[in-house]
Amino acid sequence: MNVYELIKKKRDGLELSQMEIGFLIDGFVTGRIPDYQITAFLMAVYFRGMCARECVDLTMAMANSGDQVDLSAIRGSKVDKHSTGGVGDKTTLVLAPLVAASGGIVAKMTGRELGHTGGTVDKLESIPGFQVELSQDKFVEIVNDIHVSLIAQTASLAPADKQIYALRNVTATVDSIPLIASSIMSKKLAAGSEGIVLDVKTGRGAFTPSYQDALELAKTMVKIGDGAGRTVVALITGMEQPLGYAVGNAIEVKEAIDTLRGNGPADLVELVTELGSDMLLVSGVVSDREQAGSIIAQNLANDKGLDRLADLITAQGGDSTVLDQTDLLPQPAQKIAIRSRASGYVSAIDALEVGLAAKVLGAGRKTKDEAIDHSIGIYLKKKIGDKVAPGDALAVFYSDGDEAKIEPAQNKFLKAYAFDSNKVDPPKLIHARVTRDGVEEMN
Ligand code: URA
Secondary structure: OOHHHHHHHHHOOOOOOHHHHHHHHHHHHOOOOOHHHHHHHHHHHHHHOOOHHHHHHHHHHHHOOOEOOOOOOOOOOEEEEEEOOOOOOOHHHHHHHHHHHOOOEEEEEEOOOEOOEOOHHHHHOOOOOOOOOOOHHHHHHHHHHHOEEEEEOOOOEOHHHHHHHHHHHOOOOOOOHHHHHHHHHHHHHHOOOOEEEEEEEEOOOOOOOOHHHHHHHHHHHHHHHHHOOOEEEEEEEEOOOOOOOEEEOHHHHHHHHHHHOOOOOHHHHHHHHHHHHHHHHHHOOOOOHHHHHHHHHHHHHOOHHHHHHHHHHHHOOOOHHHHOOHHHOOOOOEEEEEEOOOOEEEEEEOHHHHHHHHHHHOOOOOOOOOOOOOOOEEEEOOOOOOEEOOOOEEEEEEEOOOHHHHHHHHHHHHHOEEEEOOOOOOOOOEEEEEEOOEEEEOO
16 A cells, blocks of 8 residues: 555545555554655545544544553443533533442543643642542452542553644644544543543534534544444533633632532533433433433432542542542632623623633643643633623632733633623523434524
């Protein structure tokens, strides 16, 4: 096989065979095919796309490029969950223990921040002592014991994706649906769960801002899962504003704890209930959506989800007294109220700008190996639909006290807000559910 011919074939809009795709991925990972040829191939995919069969073949080639996690030693049907990335998205912190307390089995590998979106691993590391790097044996042991474990994705999981993502990131080929779908699904398939529930975000803070693109991405991932013999359900959910009120790391852990205590923000509770219900249905714990929803609601109200989070923290070396004393989480040097200069009803909060403002404040990394300051973040005081007078606090910045970061972060943050003199309703959160049987749009 000739790499030049394969690039040309894709450039001209033709389909590549399974063998041809496998040849390219294997050649790249083993160093026989250089970066510049793979980059040309990626750009050809960006413009020409891939059919469903090619997407499955690309995903399988990337999933098979490294270790496959063997979860067969865990009794019962395992369910995974993945979000395509959002701002203030602490859903996994609530959902994983809650689903485990509701009868599901969650053996989940999770990632760090990506672009303007936060990562669950960084959030977990703000819990004193919590270990995200465990051996596979320990991971399996914990899941068998308490039905939930959350660990960092290892470098040997789908290494082709890691290498390809690094190229995409610097060659303007990130926002391609076949490439995003195969990137996410290669990691999910290699991570071993039988059922997968996907949270595909739409809106300014998402990788696929337009609804049509989010729908296309969801359909592609469901087809890939189906082709690989897994049960995949995708919800398309809004990222028109940050999820909940907290954006950062420790600050999001605190909001997740409050949610498991039954005091969560309405949008986060709605999302957790919907995704949690799908996780219970996909695992076969229940067969009825209403029943699934009421089990989730019950375990939010009776603290069973919170108790399971305590078990999870203890099992992974952390200090679970943090649940009752949240001031044991990293605390900021300074809290600064950011006040509105405008009045009216909040009509939009650009989640992308809020995510970037949090990064300017220091909540993220500037280089890939930098340590993160877990105490930094933004706590929103006003969300879409809230009434605001000039001088009202729109948010509180959790800052390290570095003045040089505060002003640019504030300028960026204030630009995220828009106001209307007329009353505004909060935006729809759950847009659609995609399964192998089709698309169910929500009213
Ligand atoms: N998340 C991923 O894992 N891969 C992408 O390409 C985009 C988001």
